[in-house]
Amino acid sequence: MAIVGSIYIDILIFATTFLVVAYHYFTWNFDFWKKRNIPYVEPHLFFGNFQEVALQQTTIGHFLADLYNKMKTDYFGVWVFGTPHLIVRSPEVIKNILVKDFNYFSDRTITSDTDADPIASKTLFFSKNPFWKTLRSKLSPIFTSGKIKTMIPLMNDAAADLKEYLQKRTSQTVDMKEVCAKFTTDVVTSCAFGLQGQCFQHEESPFRDVGRKMFNYNMINAFRATSYFFAPGLVKFLKFTFFDPSIYTFCTKTFLETIKMREKSGIKRNDLIDMIIEMKKLDSIQGTKLDDDVIVGQPMQFFAAGFETTSSTISFTLYEMCLNQELQLKLRREINKALDEYNGFTYEALKHMELLDKCIKETLRKYPVLPFLDRRCVKDYKMPNSDLFIEKGTPIYIPMFGLHYDPVYFPNPDKYDPERFSSENTNSRPQYAYIPFGEGPHNCIGERFGLIGSKLGIAHILSNFYVEANEETPVPIIYDSKSFVLQSTVGLPMKVVPYNRRMSAAA
Ligand code: HEM
Known part of the structure; x- marks a missing residue:
C-alpha cells in the first residue's frame, strides 16, 4: 500500500x-518585446501567435496579413512558438531593411542546413553570405534583355503546343492553372536547360510530375516547408529535406546528365546550363567547391521558382478576365493591335501592350505568388532617426499580402482594377507598398523572364480564345491553407471558347 x-x-x-x-x-x-519597448501581439502558451499556421488552418501569407490588419504601428513583435519575430508594416522601414541597410539584413530567415538539405542549401533562395553573394553575382547575367529576346521563339514554340491543346478542349472545363503550369514548365525547361518538357504531349511528363510534387502541399510537404521557415531547430535535429526526396533524385540524374551531354557535344545555347559549365571551369564559389550539389541546385531552383510563379500569374489574370468580360474585350483588342503592328508575338509587340502590363501588375497585387518576404538581421542595427533597435539574429517578416490589400494604398482592395497602375496612381503611393518581386539585392532574379513569359502566355491565349467562368469556377477563391505559395484549393477551372482573330477582323 x-x-x-x-x-x-x-x-x-x-x-x-x-x-x-x-x-x-x-x-x-x-516579455522580449515589452522589455524593448516594441509593440506586440499578446502571445499564447506553446504556439505564441503561430497557432493557425502550425495547425495548417491558414496560409503564412494570410496569417501575416491578419497581423498587419490588427496592428497599426510601423513594426511590431510576435512569437512563433517561443521565438520572437519582428513584423514590419511601414513602407519606409521596409525600404531600409530591404535596400538601404541591406548589409544588416543580407540573409533570409529560411533554414540553410547543408546536412539536412545539401542541394537546396546551395541555392540563392536558401544560401547565406558570403556564399549567396558570390553565387548571385555569377548568376545575375542569366536573364538580360538581350538573352530574353533570344528566348522568345522558344516560348512561342511552347505556346503553339498550348494553343493546340486548348483547341481540343473547347467544349469542356479546363483547369487553367494546370494548363498554364504545363506551358511554363515547357518554357523554363526549354529556355534555361535546352530540354523538351513535352507537357502537352504527355500528361505524365517527368518534368510536370516533379513540378506537381514540388507544389502539392499535403500535410507532410506543408510541415517540411513551414519548418524550414519557422522551426530551424527541428530541421537541424530531424535532418529532413525541403522538398520530397524523390525530387532530388530526379533533378540530380536529369541535370548531371544534361551537363555531361552538353560538355561532350560542345554545343553552346547561352543558357543556364552553359553558365554552370563556365562556373565549373572556374571550379569554386568562395570557399565552397563547385560540387554536384551546387551544380544540381541551380537548375532545380530555377525550375521550382520559375514555372509555378509564372503559371500562377497567367492563370489568375485569366481568372479575372472570366469575371470581367468587358476588360477581357479591351485587353484582347490591345493585344491584337500590337500583334498586327509589331509582327506577331515579338519582344516589341509585348513591350507595347500597356494594358496587359497593368493587368499583370494588378494580378500580382491581388495574387502575389509568394505573399511574404523574410530577412534575418545579421548584425545589431539601430535605424536612423528612429527608436527601432534590432538585435543580431532577429527574424523579420514583411506581410506583402497585408500591404497589397491595405485600402490606404489600394482603395477598395478586393476590386481588380488595372488602372491602379497608371503612372499617375503608381507615383501617388509609396514605392515599397507594392513588392511582388521583393526588393533590393535579394529580389527576384527571374522578374524579367517571369513578366515576359506571363505576357506572352496571356497574349497567346486571349488572341485565340475567349475565357469564361462556369459553374465550376470558384468565386471567391478559397486558398490552400497548407501551401506557402498562393494556390486555389480547386485550381482555376474555366471554359475556353475559340476566337478567330482574322475572321473577327474581317467581320
Ligand atoms: C511572376 C513571376 C515571379 C514572381 C511573382 C516572383 C517572386 C519572387 C519573390 C517575391 C522573391 C523573393 C524576393 C525577396 O526576398 O526580396 C523571389 C526570389 C527569387 N526568384 Fe522569383 N518570382 C517570379 C519568377 C521567377 C522566375 C521566372 C525565376 C527563375 C526562372 C525566379 C527565380 C527566383 C530566385 C532564384 C529567387 C531568389 C533570389 C535571391 O535570393 O537572390 N523567379 N521571386
Whole structure:
C-alpha cells in the first residue's frame, strides 16, 4: 500500500516538474518585446501567435496579413512558438531593411542546413553570405534583355503546343492553372536547360510530375516547408529535406546528365546550363567547391521558382478576365493591335501592350505568388532617426499580402482594377507598398523572364480564345491553407471558347 502511494507521489512530482519546465520553456521569452519597448501581439502558451499556421488552418501569407490588419504601428513583435519575430508594416522601414541597410539584413530567415538539405542549401533562395553573394553575382547575367529576346521563339514554340491543346478542349472545363503550369514548365525547361518538357504531349511528363510534387502541399510537404521557415531547430535535429526526396533524385540524374551531354557535344545555347559549365571551369564559389550539389541546385531552383510563379500569374489574370468580360474585350483588342503592328508575338509587340502590363501588375497585387518576404538581421542595427533597435539574429517578416490589400494604398482592395497602375496612381503611393518581386539585392532574379513569359502566355491565349467562368469556377477563391505559395484549393477551372482573330477582323 505504502509502495503504491509513493509511486503516485513520484508520478505527481514528475508531471508537475515537467509542466513547470515546459511552461517556463515556452514563456520565458514572452516579455522580449515589452522589455524593448516594441509593440506586440499578446502571445499564447506553446504556439505564441503561430497557432493557425502550425495547425495548417491558414496560409503564412494570410496569417501575416491578419497581423498587419490588427496592428497599426510601423513594426511590431510576435512569437512563433517561443521565438520572437519582428513584423514590419511601414513602407519606409521596409525600404531600409530591404535596400538601404541591406548589409544588416543580407540573409533570409529560411533554414540553410547543408546536412539536412545539401542541394537546396546551395541555392540563392536558401544560401547565406558570403556564399549567396558570390553565387548571385555569377548568376545575375542569366536573364538580360538581350538573352530574353533570344528566348522568345522558344516560348512561342511552347505556346503553339498550348494553343493546340486548348483547341481540343473547347467544349469542356479546363483547369487553367494546370494548363498554364504545363506551358511554363515547357518554357523554363526549354529556355534555361535546352530540354523538351513535352507537357502537352504527355500528361505524365517527368518534368510536370516533379513540378506537381514540388507544389502539392499535403500535410507532410506543408510541415517540411513551414519548418524550414519557422522551426530551424527541428530541421537541424530531424535532418529532413525541403522538398520530397524523390525530387532530388530526379533533378540530380536529369541535370548531371544534361551537363555531361552538353560538355561532350560542345554545343553552346547561352543558357543556364552553359553558365554552370563556365562556373565549373572556374571550379569554386568562395570557399565552397563547385560540387554536384551546387551544380544540381541551380537548375532545380530555377525550375521550382520559375514555372509555378509564372503559371500562377497567367492563370489568375485569366481568372479575372472570366469575371470581367468587358476588360477581357479591351485587353484582347490591345493585344491584337500590337500583334498586327509589331509582327506577331515579338519582344516589341509585348513591350507595347500597356494594358496587359497593368493587368499583370494588378494580378500580382491581388495574387502575389509568394505573399511574404523574410530577412534575418545579421548584425545589431539601430535605424536612423528612429527608436527601432534590432538585435543580431532577429527574424523579420514583411506581410506583402497585408500591404497589397491595405485600402490606404489600394482603395477598395478586393476590386481588380488595372488602372491602379497608371503612372499617375503608381507615383501617388509609396514605392515599397507594392513588392511582388521583393526588393533590393535579394529580389527576384527571374522578374524579367517571369513578366515576359506571363505576357506572352496571356497574349497567346486571349488572341485565340475567349475565357469564361462556369459553374465550376470558384468565386471567391478559397486558398490552400497548407501551401506557402498562393494556390486555389480547386485550381482555376474555366471554359475556353475559340476566337478567330482574322475572321473577327474581317467581320
Ligand atoms: C511572376 C513571376 C515571379 C514572381 C511573382 C516572383 C517572386 C519572387 C519573390 C517575391 C522573391 C523573393 C524576393 C525577396 O526576398 O526580396 C523571389 C526570389 C527569387 N526568384 Fe522569383 N518570382 C517570379 C519568377 C521567377 C522566375 C521566372 C525565376 C527563375 C526562372 C525566379 C527565380 C527566383 C530566385 C532564384 C529567387 C531568389 C533570389 C535571391 O535570393 O537572390 N523567379 N521571386
